[in-house]
Amino acid sequence: MGKKKKRKKIEKREESKETETYKGDDDNIWDSGLNIIKGQDIHILVSEEISRLCKALEQRVDTEFMLYAKADFRTFPTITIQDIFFPEQEASYAYVKSLEKKPDEFNVVIHRHPHGNTQFSATDDEFLNNNSLISMLFTNGEFATATINIKINGTSFVQVETENIESEENYINVEPFLKKIRNVTQNTQPQQTWNKWNNKWNKWNGNSYNSYYY
Numbered sequence: 001m002g003k004k005k006k007r008k009k010i011e012k013r014e015e016s017k018e019t020e021t022y023k024g025d026d027d028n029i030w031d032s033g034l035n036i037i038k039g040q041d042i043h044i045l046v047s048e049e050i051s052r053l054c055k056a057l058e059q060r061v062d063t064e065f066m067l068y069a070k071a072d073f074r075t076f077p078t079i080t081i082q083d084i085f086f087p088e089q090e091a092s093y094a095y096v097k098s099l100e101k102k103p104d105e106f107n108v109v110i111h112r113h114p115h116g117n118t119q120f121s122a123t124d125d126e127f128l129n130n131n132s133l134i135s136m137l138f139t140n141g142e143f144a145t146a147t148i149n150i151k152i153n154g155t156s157f158v159q160v161e162t163e164n165i166e167s168e169e170n171y172i173n174v175e176p177f178l179k180k181i182r183n184v185t186q187n188t189q190p191q192q193t194w195n196k197w198n199n200k201w202n203k204w205n206g207n208s209y210n211s212y213y214y
């Protein structure tokens with residue numbers, strides 16, 4: 001990527017004398033070195049343990065419930081959510097409140113909507129989403145949505161919401177396997193042959209022979 005950028009820069013410089021003004025001693029004058037990640041590329045991967053617990057609890061209680069977890073950013077833009085701190089809590093059909101202080105390192109809060117609403121409520125925003133690094137909503141057997149607070153300066157955060165959430169339970173990293181499958185479709189494609197009975201060409205359409213007037 002970096003090499004490509006550099007080549008473009010050189011081409012531009014040759015193209016026009018105007019670009020001379022942008023030319024500095026440092027060839028990487030435009031390269032800030034920042035790793036820019038678009039909001040839509042953020043992807044949350046929930047541990048199997050957490051999703052199985054949420055699903056199991058969902059079968060047993062008809063109230064809300066909540067738990068805390070830890071976010072691992074080492075594979076960002078994929079954020080892995082793992083570990084569980086399950087507090088003593090009071091809950092009703094439309095309300096949940098922790099009665100225990102969570103350990104600091106648990107920076108994710110997950111709560112469940114028993115009523116199937118896949119959106120955070122105004123109360124969720126005020127008490128959960130604005131007070132945790134990550135807040136996730138579980139409903140109808142899956143994680144519906146999540147907010148992530150990204151720090152801009154000391155007290156200011158930008159809140160990103162994503163529905164790009166997957167459970168490790170269902171997630172298989174197919175990349176190493178895909179690399180081993182060599183697609184030889186192009187090489188084995190049969191040539192078209194003359195069908196003397198119908199006075200037509202038999203033509204391969206990728207799946208089967210199609211009779212085809214020529």
Ligand SMILES: [Zn+2]
Pocket residue numbers: 111112113120121124
């Ligand atoms: Zn809620």
